[in-house]
Amino acid sequence: MPTYKAPTRDTRFVVNELLRLESYGNLPGFESASIDLTDAVIEEAGKFTTEVLAPLNQSGDAEGCTRHADGSVTTPAGFKAAFKQFRNGQWASLSGPVEFGGQGLPHVIGFVMEEYIASANMAFGMYPGLTTGAVSAILAKGSPEQQQLYAPRMISSQWLGTMNLTEPHAGTDLGMIRTRAVPQADGSYAITGTKIFISAGEHDLTENIIHLVLAKTPDAPDSTRGISLFIVPKVLVDTDGSLGARNAVSCASIEHKMGIHGNATCVLNYDDAKGFIVGEENKGLAAMFIMMNAARLGVGIQGLAQAENAYQNAVLYAKERRQGRALTGPVEPAEKADPLFVHPDVRRMLMDAKAFTEGMRALCSWGALQVDLTHKAATEADRQMADDLISLLTPVIKGYGTDMGYQTATNMQQIWGGHGYIVDSGMEQFVRDARITMIYEGANGVQAMDLVGRKLALNGGRAVQALFALLDAECAQGANDPAVKDVADRLAKATGELKAATMWFLTNGMADRNAVGAGAYAYMTLMGVVAIGLMWLRMARVASAALAAGSGDKAFYEAKLITARHFAQRSLPQAGALRREIEAGAETVMGLPIEAFEAA
């Protein structure tokens, strides 16, 4: 059985040394986030996820969820008890607003818990996971009464929430949804339609489930401009929060999936269910994007999380499994063979995984800080820059982060050889679970188009210019420190490729929209490589300074420097190839008719 231990030491490095969260103590909500407090939260979060959730990961996968004849759904053994502990620990409320019962801590801290929970048990984590986004939408667009009624109970995990977007014929293209919302005399709406792929759509963890549902009113425009968002509680709720009658929403079936078996992915039927509009009619897409952006960052973290757990178990195996001898001669001659760990190709995979997971952890936490600063930074300019940066990088964190999460999980399974293909090892579950992260909340190709088709040109390219300025400043400063100069120089070179690719889009994109589409994915990957590179240069600088200051834990900081160089030497060179792929344009991509692809 695989084991998981929350990487609290690295988290503390990111929070305290890289982001220096305490330095933001002058901002509202950050004043209480002392190092002592955040360290304590990190340790407790690590303990809870390691001890309570991780042991249920493999059994939850094996058992899956059960739908009963009455449409009720039972979660895997142990999930209900674990959820009670989760709720009692108030783990979902860390960065919830204080006025709705949240603890008001920075999102940076909330993200730490999101990573740990998604590492320990991703299927479990998806029950409370979608709730965060649902609450965001209610807080942003709901009426004061809706906020008072739903937010505190969802932040406290008394009730959980879902996001109902997809229909059988409408996934990415939400303009095509057919679910109808007919206005009723009492101001509510009668919701009718079928939603599919609804994560945590039905379960036995809470007494109520608050569905957030996209639907169309009778006279709505037949496009994304005609979508409205509704709150549809599973059980109707009185104004005092007490539960009333069962609403007309039911689970028709549970999907049989490749992975995340512990989460009930439901087909939900709405049959004149009572719904309450969130905000105005036809303005549902904006509200949906509030949910979606939070969810996309969460999915990027899931990519990291699966890579992290797979990596930990690959390290264990590389240490324990003996096979062959080191190329330079036996390392443990008294044994029949050396541990796998002596083999350079095994080490290469472990180092790649270390470089990705630690770099991605830094990027996600830095992203969470931008979310906080968007709302709380002292000046409008600071708030705008934070918003620009996180808007730009959300598709990169989601798309590149999950691509690499899956690739890393696959490589870690590889270290286990044939044993990793056996279900008992748990290694193949990491791959199957990680696979969904590239698909849901907007497939990664959709992320790439969001990046180059929307985010890049917004406000005259202000966001990407801000990123370039960050990169240039960081590289310039890094070049002055001999310990990190190589990393800085290589990052500067990769940044040059990113700038050139950006310029290429600006020059060619207007004349040939398909050229933008054909290069979008490579561009997302390129920005991902550079963004992780930026994090590694920053981490290397922090490590170099710590070593210069004679800090304890010398081995930790030296490892950071070596891992930074590893990423710089072995991953940043991809930038040039990606740029050339982008500059190839759409000629070959769009050059063939569909018949040319059909087997003959």
Added chain:
Amino acid sequence: MPTYKAPTRDTRFVVNELLRLESYGNLPGFESASIDLTDAVIEEAGKFTTEVLAPLNQSGDAEGCTRHADGSVTTPAGFKAAFKQFRNGQWASLSGPVEFGGQGLPHVIGFVMEEYIASANMAFGMYPGLTTGAVSAILAKGSPEQQQLYAPRMISSQWLGTMNLTEPHAGTDLGMIRTRAVPQADGSYAITGTKIFISAGEHDLTENIIHLVLAKTPDAPDSTRGISLFIVPKVLVDTDGSLGARNAVSCASIEHKMGIHGNATCVLNYDDAKGFIVGEENKGLAAMFIMMNAARLGVGIQGLAQAENAYQNAVLYAKERRQGRALTGPVEPAEKADPLFVHPDVRRMLMDAKAFTEGMRALCSWGALQVDLTHKAATEADRQMADDLISLLTPVIKGYGTDMGYQTATNMQQIWGGHGYIVDSGMEQFVRDARITMIYEGANGVQAMDLVGRKLALNGGRAVQALFALLDAECAQGANDPAVKDVADRLAKATGELKAATMWFLTNGMADRNAVGAGAYAYMTLMGVVAIGLMWLRMARVASAALAAGSGDKAFYEAKLITARHFAQRSLPQAGALRREIEAGAETVMGLPIEAFEAA
């Protein structure tokens, strides 16, 4: 349910136009391989696999194999009847030697069937699949009596064979095996031990199973130099081939795996089972490598095969599923949305898949021709060159081919969006089945070490020099044809990177063995990219000539030219990044102690 259609048109292009198999009619065994005959075999193979095997792929995955209390194993419903058709059609004997009942056709034709069967139903294909390697070993090292007794019955699929190498503690490191072979008075050996991961180790398809088993005699050296190879029939066989008593080998359990559920992966217990040595004591490793090399090429083909089937089903979905609008405006304005196929990022994935599958098909078939020429070419120099080339490229076909097969299957699943994550779609099965190909018959990291640690330096680098000469000649000729010059120039540049990386190993490898190991995987990938590039340049030249000659099927040849450019423009640029990864050496890869990888 996914559908599969054997890509016979492309196969015929490779066999008849690219390899021009008919031009080898002067060689023994090739004289009967007229275009008419090979075309007929290709069509029939396509028909059989499409109609008989493909429909059992998904049901076989869902049902899996069943082990009964007595140790017998039942294959999924339909497999037994399909196998009877397979045997009656003599599909395993295509390129078997005539003197043992084979049809004596070139391996090129045998490989075509291997691809189709592995596409249609990989789990099924593995039952007869391992038999080919087992027969090779018997024919190469067995006594005349063993050859007469076993080979005809295995070539005719009356009996099937297995390869028994792995033990719980010994996978890659075969020197550690513990299975014992004690000589008996009658010249046989008593075999005792446990073998794991034995594909097709027990089943109900044939009345007998011929296990080829690695074991150690009592006084054998405790290393790979002390391994012997034994034939251990499941049912003992009289000299006339009639069946006798049940031998003491039994299936202890079936592994619960990530994929290939339709194949029984067994733990086999040998308990003083009667075995017959193949060749001499302590010379088993050489015999094993004969099996293994055949199997490795077969696994490379499985990578291609899974990519091909996944690709076909992604094309279907891209054509049928409607979502969103083309970037350049609605293509089918009368419909609510355009087909997925209009989106550049979907097309990018399809083009990448087309470039890989067709390029890999060419490479595998070209490799099969080298296998034939190794034995049958007219001159010793030609035989040697063919042997050099296929020995060099076997780990590349296995390693790079399966990496790309898995990646392609994953991308094709991606085109299906959320629906591809649902088991019913069949798309996730391609990914799960493809995953094993990167692991078994030598994990891909082992392939990389075989390439750089053994094959590269063999005979003073004669093989890689032969490959460079091929590449140089092809690029020089291609540069003269304006229709393919761009592809030739880009391949020449990538070849330059491969040469530089090779030189780097030669210069640095002696002083730092770990630097070779640290760059091995990138080198294997680099050679894979260049090898597929070579095939694309050749195919482009054939297509260019066909178009110049005014051949029919103009669209087919134009598609070849565009796909060649696609690969050249978008994949060949990886060569530079891979070279730089190699030249980074082992410093960061081997720079950290194990403790630096452990979660803290």
